[in-house]
Amino acid sequence: MAKGQIFYSENVKNSFNNYCLAEGIEEVIVICDVNTEKHCLTLFDDFRNIIVIPSGEINKDIDTYSFIIKNLIYLKANKSSLIVNLGGGVVSDIGGFAGSTYMRGIRFLNIPTTLLAMVDASIGGKTGVDFLLHKNYLGTFALPEMILIDPVFLKTLPKEELKSGIAEMIKTGVIANAELFEALNNGTEVEKLIHLTAQTKWEITERDLLDKHERQLLNFGHTIGHAFESYRLNIDQPIRHGLAIAKGMMAETRIAYALNMINENELNLIINCIAKRTEQTELSTEDIQAIAPLLKMDKKNLKEEINFSLPLGVGSGKVKVAVDLKQIQKILLNA
Amino acid sequence: MAKGQIFYSENVKNSFNNYCLAEGIEEVIVICDVNTEKHCLTLFDDFRNIIVIPSGEINKDIDTYSFIIKNLIYLKANKSSLIVNLGGGVVSDIGGFAGSTYMRGIRFLNIPTTLLAMVDASIGGKTGVDFLLHKNYLGTFALPEMILIDPVFLKTLPKEELKSGIAEMIKTGVIANAELFEALNNGTEVEKLIHLTAQTKWEITERDLLDKHERQLLNFGHTIGHAFESYRLNIDQPIRHGLAIAKGMMAETRIAYALNMINENELNLIINCIAKRTEQTELSTEDIQAIAPLLKMDKKNLKEEINFSLPLGVGSGKVKVAVDLKQIQKILLNA
Secondary structure (H helix, E strand, C coil): CCCCCEEECCCHHHHHHHHHHHHCCCCEEEEEEHHHHHHCHHHCCCCCEEEEECCCHHHCCHHHHHHHHHHHHHCCCCCCCEEEEEECHHHHHHHHHHHHHECCCCEEEEEECCHHHHHHHCCCCECCEEECCEEEEECCECCCCCEEECHHHHHHCCHHHHHHHHHHHHHHHHHHCHHHHHHHHCCCCHHHHHHHHHHHHHHHHHHCCCCCCHHHHHHCCHHHHHHHHHHHHHCCCCCCHHHHHHHHHHHHHHHHHHCCCCCHHHHHHHHHHHHHHHCCCCCCHHHHHHHHHHHCCCCCCCCCCEEEEEECCCCCEEEEEEECHHHHHHHHHCC | CCCCCEEECCCHHHHHHHHHHHHCCCCEEEEEEHHHHHHCHHHCCCCCEEEEECCCHHHCCHHHHHHHHHHHHHCCCCCCCEEEEEECHHHHHHHHHHHHHECCCCEEEEEECCHHHHHHHCCCCECCEEECCEEEEECCECCCCCEEECHHHHHHCCHHHHHHHHHHHHHHHHHHCHHHHHHHHCCCCHHHHHHHHHHHHHHHHHHCCCCCCHHHHHHCCHHHHHHHHHHHHHCCCCCCHHHHHHHHHHHHHHHHHHCCCCCHHHHHHHHHHHHHHHCCCCCCHHHHHHHHHHHCCCCCCCCCCEEEEEECCCCCEEEEEEECHHHHHHHHHCC
């Protein structure tokens, strides 16, 4: 199968073993966090080489990266080894960065264990490490050998984590796939939703791996969402990525409305869907003021303006919409 | 001009300014070390944004990488910025790694200031950072926008540094270009030698950017050379990269002879050329014993055997020659 593709499995252990057999892989090194070590590793045969990292975005930093590299060296990982990133977005982001830079890149494969990772983070080869609270300021574009999705892991997740994943599903629907957005509103089963979202993400990614144009659509909600996520990390009240994105999407939907990119009906449809499915409220006045300095640091910005990907109706969008910080604040504070 | 290509200049300042004008580049950030800050930066117009790193391979580590990233953030580098790596191999290796991973990769350009960087390190998009004395264990394949070569910088170099560059020229001649090896032996002027070596390297690199096959030829001398370089760093007696490679090449030439890949005449021709032009002696018995454990860590190895690229006659070579550690020691100790 081509690099970066998604394999949907109903028996992750068998699928993984078959893959290793077919590819002649003998040396496997698993990277997981303390949660997936406890809840997900048990589904596999005994792995001999396991690197366990602390969980949470706060640990997606250069110290954890160094820790992984040190352990890859200790485990004698080389160019014939395969790294398996078993976990949520933090694990595939940092494990992918380690894999793509260790010895200038060895093979890695993602087995996402959170809904968010299944539909978004594990797909498309963006790896990332935060630096001094700057989200994903270090990273590479490097496709995993495969993404192996098995919904069995969803049973291990707390409800908040599921809502976090749903937020990224809504994002993909609003900005790129009207059918998916419709499915999210009519009670379609989760396996079908995962499939629809993951495929949409992969198709966009395949057309624009290096994130020059179309792929930027998937940043909807992320300009404000990332700033909010950094802010909450900053004040020691971390929020799950998807839940920050839910808040970000609500704010950015208001901006799209103010810019006449969506009508009032679409505004309500989108905001209600986000609020209902993720149980998030919109940003408070305090939040809006707190994130202003962080918006300026967003790495999507060129020059002084803030850069957005915004919906144009439901199911499509526009990238590189530059908006002045003052205007953003005016729109959000008056909403 | 296509990414990764070499531009030979006789006026580096004008060439650089013309490039920026043609490409519409406004934001330039220079990475240099304490030596090139002093001796090379003066040849340019005033740069506003300069990141000065400590010199030497010992500083090509993750701490210096973090330092560069921190300063890129401080200088508000973004996707429209251009990084200029002004220096020798250490600067282009670590500056390239920073450039290729900051925000998942921004543009960078190399202006090599040492002979070694002009003919080897700055060309071909291998970036690298050492990790716990493991040479280039972190890195990416990422082509610079351009390599701007002006021999004017050679005037700033100590003699040892020139010999270090000559070693990589000899390497390229022995393993890939008989005409170059001949030119090195008949007093051809240095500008011509630089041109011949740099072009040979770039042509090989272009055919095999990801170092899967032919490019590995350029590792001649580097299996033993890297081990020796690490060993000397380890005992606090660092040796210049090219001088370590000179010793590595002499040893690996002996291995090639023992494996009947070159005849006695070629053996003497190669060893004499290296000894004469770099003024290096062959490895001592003590050296050979000291590097054994380090040879096992070479990242070119697969499984237990040590992996070499060895000459096959003069001007061509063979990659992936696996030799047992015991056999290596026997050959070298009996030489």
